[in-house]
Amino acid sequence: MSTVDVSTGRPGPTRPALSTTLTPTSAVGLGITMLWFSLLVLIPLTAVLVTASEGGWSNFVHTITNGQTAHAVRLTLTGAAVVTFLNVFTGTAIAWVLVRDRFPGKGLLELVIDIPFALPTIVAGLVLLSLYGGEESPLGINVANTEASVYLAFLFVTLPFVVRMVQPVLEELDLDVEEAAASLGASRPTIFLRIVLPSLAPAIFAGAALSFARGVGEYGSLVLLSGNLPFKSEVASVRILGAIENDNAEGAAAIAAVLLVISLAVIVVLDVIQRKVASRG
Helix, strand or coil: CCCECCCCCCECCCCCCCCCCCCHHHHHHHHHHHHHHHHHHHHHHHHHHHHHHCCHHHHHHHHHHCHHHHHHHHHHHHHHHHHHHHHHHHHHHHHHHHHHCCCCCHHHHHHHHCHHHHCCHHHHHHHHHHHHCCCCCCCCCCCCCCHHHHHHHHHHHHHHHHHHHHHHHHHHCCHHHHHHHHHCCCCHHHHHHHHHHHHHHHHHHHHHHHHHHHHHHCCHHHHHHCCCCCCCCCCHHHHHHHHHHCCCHHHHHHHHHHHHHHHHHHHHHHHHHHHHHHHHC
């Protein structure tokens, strides 16, 4: 397909069409990839959906509309959504500071941000409980066994996702483009919205999707801090565990299926939004 050189108005070099024929090596690689992906993702997810349907539609509806289950799912999704919204702004701001600013202790901050990745989630719960739970909290804050503890735990475990997705993209941005826009009279907000943000949008929304998914599936950091109180601080993952312990695999799978569908829908919506933001840039 020929292109047009915008500087001369003349036809440019012809771009070779991409071949759709797989070489033997590529075919083997694709086969291994699909097999591995199926074993780790597709087959287990299909098994969850099949198990959820074994009890029939009436049992499925009864499980997810149960008052305790509905509250746990609602708290989980609300907490994950609110935390993801906050992470989009705070994570992007932290990444900006780490890339564009120089200050004492920057290396330490880089290390601290990755702590939620390194800590086992049960250890994270113990750390949060020691700081924000009980009357002897050194910070004078006690959110243990409350709904606020769910939001706090989600914030802790999801902090690095947006930061680590945005940071490398921000480091690769060409500062000359921003300087050229500034020399032409563009304001800082205009430069950010029209030049920087479209480049960061894919990374921001990818980090948001990971943040939401991690929040929806979080369990370990909540065990000690939230108290898992029904109708108060119980989340969906704890509700699923309770169903398994009561030998109710169909009920557990039904809750998991709801979380799976909602998480997939959120990921698709975020992907569509980031594509539109990037294309407008």
